[in-house]
Amino acid sequence: MKRVLTVIFGGVGLVLLGMMTRRWWRERKHRRAAEQAKRQLEQTRKERRRRVRETDLPxxxxxxxxxxxxxxxxxxxxxxxxxxxxxxxxxxxxxxxxxxxxxxxxxxxxx
Structure with missing residues (x-):
């Protein structure tokens, strides 16, 4: 009986660990994509500002x-x-x- 419970709880633990790892991985992937988009947007803004400064705005x-x-x-x-x-x-x-x-x-x- 003890052995059966150990196998059941071990299996449940592994499933939960797998689910948590998968969730963490997806969140990490989304966070990295958002950071990359933010860096790209900032770079685009800096480039646009540089070009605008060169045109001598009123x-x-x-x-x-x-x-x-x-x-x-x-x-x-x-x-x-x-x-x-x-x-x-x-x-x-x-x-x-x-x-x-x-x-x-x-x-x-x-x-």
Whole structure:
């Protein structure tokens, strides 16, 4: 009887271990894919900013904080498009233009 229980619980343990390993592997795979996509997006943004800097944007299209990158983030609820992606990560509380509390930020696609 003891031997049967040992085999049963050992088998259940192996099945659970296999399921946990499979789940961990899938999560790791998704996490790596997300990190790769994030790195690729950041590289694309940096390249775009570099090209934009070389074209000498008019003053009104530059980020109000760094004055180098193009404005590309909308502050909500006020709606000001005043920051680049880099500067928007550091400014989380108040809009730099009107000092309204920022509740959300989103990318602006300006032509």
């Amino acid at each position: 003053e009104y299209q530059l980020c109000v904080v760094c004055r180098q990158n193009p404005r590309e983030m909308i502050m909500l609820p006020c709606g000001h498009v005043c920051l680049c992606e880099d500067c928007s990560e550091g400014i989380v509380n108040l809009c730099p233009v009107c000092r309204t509390k920022i509740t959300n930020k989103t990318a602006a696609y300006l032509a």
